Amino acid sequence: MTTHVLDVKNQLCPIPVIRTQNQAKKLAPGDILEVVCTDPGVVNDIPAWCRINGHEVLGIEKRDNGEIVVSLKI
Amino acid sequence: MTKQIKAVALISGGLDSMLAVRVMQEQGIYVEGINFFTGFCVEGHTHAIRKQDQNKQKRNNALWVAEQLGIKLHIIDVIDEYKDVLINPKHGYGANMNPCLDCKTFMVTKAMEWIAENHFDFIITGEVIGQRPMSQRRDTMNIVSRDSGAKNLLVRPLCGKNFPATYPEEQGWISREGLLDFNGRSRKPQMALAAKFGFDEYAQPAGGCCFLTDENYSRKLVDLWQVQGHKDYDFDDVLLLKIGRHVRPRPHFKLIIGREEGENKFMEGYKKRFGYLYTKSHPGPLVLIDGELKEGDAELAAQITGRFGKGKHADRITVALVDTDGNETEFEVTPMSGDDFPQEWYL
Ligand code: SF4
Numbered sequence: 001m002t003t004h005v006l007d008v009k010n011q012l013c014p015i016p017v018i019r020t021q022n023q024a025k026k027l028a029p030g031d032i033l034e035v036v037c038t039d040p041g042v043v044n045d046i047p048a049w050c051r052i053n054g055h056e057v058l059g060i061e062k063r064d065n066g067e068i069v070v071s072l073k074i
Numbered sequence: 075m076t077k078q079i080k081a082v083a084l085i086s087g088g089l090d091s092m093l094a095v096r097v098m099q100e101q102g103i104y105v106e107g108i109n110f111f112t113g114f115c116v117e118g119h120t121h122a123i124r125k126q127d128q129n130k131q132k133r134n135n136a137l138w139v140a141e142q143l144g145i146k147l148h149i150i151d152v153i154d155e156y157k158d159v160l161i162n163p164k165h166g167y168g169a170n171m172n173p174c175l176d177c178k179t180f181m182v183t184k185a186m187e188w189i190a191e192n193h194f195d196f197i198i199t200g201e202v203i204g205q206r207p208m209s210q211r212r213d214t215m216n217i218v219s220r221d222s223g224a225k226n227l228l229v230r231p232l233c234g235k236n237f238p239a240t241y242p243e244e245q246g247w248i249s250r251e252g253l254l255d256f257n258g259r260s261r262k263p264q265m266a267l268a269a270k271f272g273f274d275e276y277a278q279p280a281g282g283c284c285f286l287t288d289e290n291y292s293r294k295l296v297d298l299w300q301v302q303g304h305k306d307y308d309f310d311d312v313l314l315l316k317i318g319r320h321v322r323p324r325p326h327f328k329l330i331i332g333r334e335e336g337e338n339k340f341m342e343g344y345k346k347r348f349g350y351l352y353t354k355s356h357p358g359p360l361v362l363i364d365g366e367l368k369e370g371d372a373e374l375a376a377q378i379t380g381r382f383g384k385g386k387h388a389d390r391i392t393v394a395l396v397d398t399d400g401n402e403t404e405f406e407v408t409p410m411s412g413d414d415f416p417q418e419w420y421l
Binding site: 051 | 111115133134136137138140141144145146147148149150151313343
């Protein structure tokens with residue numbers, strides 16, 4: 001199990017979801033992907049994408065600097 | 075064991091594709107969805123930028139529809155490939171800059187590639203004959219089937235009875251009785267079917283699924299092409315057309331004026347690409363300069379900047395102009411009055 005970080009800061013939805021989807025294809029089941037975003041839309045869109053594709057959202061962290069980090073398990 | 079027949083559906087996020095999928099699921103077909111991101115989609119983007127919109131529910135309707143249907147959704151970035159569709163549409167544009175017929179053909183062509191790669195059997199769309207003037211007429215729907223190469227692998231469950239049998243019907247994968255015969259602009263049959271399926275919530279996009287059907291947006295796009303002398307564009311160009319007020323006081327430059335805090339903040343990201351202006355003496359918008367300022371233009375741009383800030387009634391204001399290297403010059407100007415600001419400057 002490896003943790004990977006995907007930087008999609010300053011990208012607007014649905015690009016963070018597309019990048020998450022494309023990155024997830026390259027990872028192994030059980031890997032963790034931390035997606036670092038700034039578009040608040042990801043709070044809905046990435047978990048929705050995870051639900052329909054069978055991935056687990058481990059947490060959503062909102063940082064003081066405006067970054068939102070969505071952690072998911074592949 | 076009989077083989078599970080699999081179809082891929084073009085999912086826009088609207089009701090029609092949602093119904094089309096459910097009609098096929100009722101016939102035992104396994105469905106996954108694809109959604110193409112052209113860069114002009116109404117979904118996403120500006121809803122995240124404007125502060126006033128940030129409290130509204132933000133959801134991507136294509137993802138939401140997929141979840142309601144219990145299907146997987148693949149969102150495919152076609153921003154680059156789509157340029158050729160928009161720049162050179164074989165069948166021209168619709169009422170605005172929407173190349174719907176070429177766009178549909180392009181999407182079905184991409185879906186054909188996708189089913190070949192993923193070993194799916196056919197393609198579904200939510201099209202209804204007669205629903206839209208350009209891309210959903212019998213003749214144009216036939217063009218989409220033919221030019222995309224999908225031919226009789228393209229199934230339109232909502233109006234399939236109005237067309238000859240497709241390959242999935244001939245093979246007995248789906249039955250003609252289970253297809254529908256919707257026809258025309260009325261939305262009533264869709265709503266009745268939605269009620270039958272228990273879909274009580276769905277998105278109703280007005281006019282079309284992308285910004286290219288929007289008159290104001292199209293005008294800004296045409297202006298961009300005219301000024302640069304060619305139709306090429308990059309993603310930031312078309313994204314910025316959705317943001318701020320666009321004002322062209324002179325042929326060689328335009329100003330993009332943030333309308334509120336969210337837009338100003340987003341536009342900050344473009345300060346290195348464009349020069350910009352802001353009012354130092356009063357609160358006001360961030361103003362990006364797209365083009366080149368010639369003699370006297372800087373004062374003019376400063377006066378316009380003042381007009382959109384809190385100091386618009388002040389006698390004198392201080393406006394800073396910052397070039398792309400970060401060099402700042404200050405101007406003392408009188409903000410432009412409403413009478414002096416020709417409406418034709420708005421794009
Ligand atoms: S409205 Fe836009 S996305 Fe929809 S078919 Fe027309 S050009 Fe394509």
